[in-house]
Amino acid sequence: MELRICIDVDDMARAVVFYTQGLGLQVGRRLGDDWVEVLGAGSPIDLLLEASGSVPAKGSTRNYQRHWTPVHLDFVVPDLDAAVARLQGFGAVLEAPATERAWGRIAGLADPFGHGLDLLEFKGRGYDELLQPSA
Structure with missing residues (x-):
């Protein structure tokens, strides 16, 4: 079994810089403008571009404040x-x-x-x- 970690973000460029330059991870693949695979941790991390206010599950909306x-x-x-x-x-x-x-x-x-x-x-x-x- 493989574990993949998915992190929703509202600014892909900033997310890639944060997780690569900030943590020393590397971009594995760009799977479109809205999906970047980041490697170098114990599991791949998928950065997923999702708009603030969009609906991830019934009854909730994405919020990128803390x-x-x-x-x-x-x-x-x-x-x-x-x-x-x-x-x-x-x-x-x-x-x-x-x-x-x-x-x-x-x-x-x-x-x-x-x-x-x-x-x-x-x-x-x-x-x-x-x-x-x-x-």
């Missing part, structure tokens, strides 16, 4: 502070400054289209730092 959903993306980066600064330069909003965790550091941001994302910088064994050391 919105919350229980699904978000985590990107593991080698230098959290540099990645936060770079993404802010491309329009991200820092919502939760970097904090230390047992497994590394995390910062919460919103992309220019209102989607939440976290940046993670692992230390040591990453999430495995939460497990008991192997005997």
Whole structure:
């Protein structure tokens, strides 16, 4: 099974710059003016051009102001502070400054289209730092 991540945006050029130059991903394919595949993460990301106010599902409309959903993306980066600064330069909003965790550091941001994302910088064994050391 393959997982593909789809992100609706209202400005394709800005989205491509944000996800490629901001996160270091690469354009895989342009599948028309309204669909760009971005590669370099664990799963392909499809940027889909959808107008603000259009209807994605009965009873709702697309809104590219900051919105919350229980699904978000985590990107593991080698230098959290540099990645936060770079993404802010491309329009991200820092919502939760970097904090230390047992497994590394995390910062919460919103992309220019209102989607939440976290940046993670692992230390040591990453999430495995939460497990008991192997005997």
